[in-house]
Every structure is written in structure tokens, then in C-alpha cells.
Amino acid sequence: MIESSVIVSLAVSTLVCFLIPIISFIYFAKKHKKIPKSFLVGMLIFFISQMLIRVPILTYVLPNMMWFIKMQTNPYLYGIFLGLTAGIFEEVGRYIAFKYLLKNNHEFDDGISYGFGHGGIEAILLTGVSCLSTLIVCIMINNGTINADSSEALSLLYNQCISLTPGLALASGFERISAMAIHIGLSMIVLYGVRNKKILYLFIAILVHTLVNAPLVILPQVFGVGIVGVESYIFICGLVLAGFAVYSKRLYKQDSLSKKIISEGEKL
Numbered sequence: 574m575i576e577s578s579v580i581v582s583l584a585v586s587t588l589v590c591f592l593i594p595i596i597s598f599i600y601f602a603k604k605h606k607k608i609p610k611s612f613l614v615g616m617l618i619f620f621i622s623q624m625l626i627r628v629p630i631l632t633y634v635l636p637n638m639m640w641f642i643k644m645q646t647n648p649y650l651y652g653i654f655l656g657l658t659a660g661i662f663e664e665v666g667r668y669i670a671f672k673y674l675l676k677n678n679h680e681f682d683d684g685i686s687y688g689f690g691h692g693g694i695e696a697i698l699l700t701g702v703s704c705l706s707t708l709i710v711c712i713m714i715n716n717g718t719i720n721a722d723s724s725e726a727l728s729l730l731y732n733q734c735i736s737l738t739p740g741l742a743l744a745s746g747f748e749r750i751s752a753m754a755i756h757i758g759l760s761m762i763v764l765y766g767v768r769n770k771k772i773l774y775l776f777i778a779i780l781v782h783t784l785v786n787a788p789l790v791i792l793p794q795v796f797g798v799g800i801v802g803v804e805s806y807i808f809i810c811g812l813v814l815a816g817f818a819v820y821s822k823r824l825y826k827q828d829s830l831s832k833k834i835i836s837e838g839e840k841l
Contacts, residue, residue, distance in 0.1 A: 655786060754812070
């Protein structure tokens, strides 16, 4: 039997992964009285850059190459590689989105909306669907539909669910909140660079993304850091980048004011 606390924790994580993106979409739609284009483009760019390009390459192409197989035995190189590729694919995707697809959507709210869309679809596809399916399996176990004597595949699911704790079940939802904050902060960095025509900010975003992701491999494999430590690290990264996103509102206001003054001066 699966403890009720585990099922409740899974339900909470599932709701977090689905409801935050949905609620944020509704918020931006109502605030701007239209469908938030930045939010939808954020979803699209994540899906293309990660689900259609990077993940298939990592899953089906690179495992056939000896250099990649050897690199996986080195946690430092492997962590940096995964972090760097995630940064390149996602941040270049952000850059293309803001520069070409969202040419008329360069305000502070556009960056926030894009971040919610990008992080929201990631939460749904990578964690929400998994949490929901695990929740369904747990309920089926308690109903007696699945047990240890089921088929090999179902037996594997059974063992995974039996080993779940409330803390592990909640960690997934908690991590997605931090991850969304990270995506919002990174979106504000890239957008600021596009607004000011400074490509340097794209490389800063790639570097930050790498520094956030690489330790997720290095910390547990090299230093034996457990789930609490890893989640704490992600939370700190989310806090820092959320703080930057809040601070950047002042930068965007100053930037808009400067551009307005220059524009009025040119008219004179």
C-alpha cells in the first residue's frame, strides 16, 4: 500500500506543475486584454530547442559516439557538457525569439511572460506528466490493480512507487517553482541584451545557465550531495535569478526613459 501522505504529496506536485503555468497564462491574458504572445512563444521555443532538438540528440545520437560514452564517466566534463548544451540551445532560442519573433514585445512584462511560458511548459512536459502518471499508478496499487506480481514493466513501476517518500514526491513540485524562477531571470537577461543590442548578454545567460545546470550532475556524483542539498542549490539559484528579475524592472524603466528622451530630442 502507498501511504496517503505520498499520494497527497504527488497530487500537490502535479498541481504545481500544471496550475502555475495555467494561472500565469490567464493572468497575462487578462492583464494585457489579449493572448500573451510572449508566453506562447516561450512555450514554443522550449519545445523546439529541447524536446525536438537537444533531448533527441542526447538520447539517440550521442550515445552511439565513443567520446560521449567516455565523457559520461567524468562527472565534471559530463555536468559541464549538459549544462553548456542546455544553455546554448535554450538561450540562443530565447535570443532568436526576442530578436525576431517578438520584435514588438520588449517590455518588462514580456520578459516575465516569456519566462513563465518557457518554464511552464518545461514543468508540464518534464515533471507534471511524470508526477501525474506516478500518481495514477499509486492509486492503482492501492486499488489492487497493480502489484509486485504484475508484468515486468508494471512490476518496475510498482517498486518505484513503493519506494517513494512524501519528501521525494514534494521535491518535484518544489524544484519546478525554483526552475521557473530561473527561467524568468534568464529571460530578463537575454531580453535586456536584445533591447540594447548587446550580444554580450546572450553569452552571460549561457554562462549562468551552465553554472546552474552543471552542478546538478557534479554535486551528487562527486560530492555525494543528496536530494535535499541539490534542491537547496536549485532554490538558491532560483532566488538569485528571481531577485535579478525584480531588480531588472528598474533597469527597464531607466532604459525606456532614456530611449524616450533620445527620441524626443531627435524630433526637436
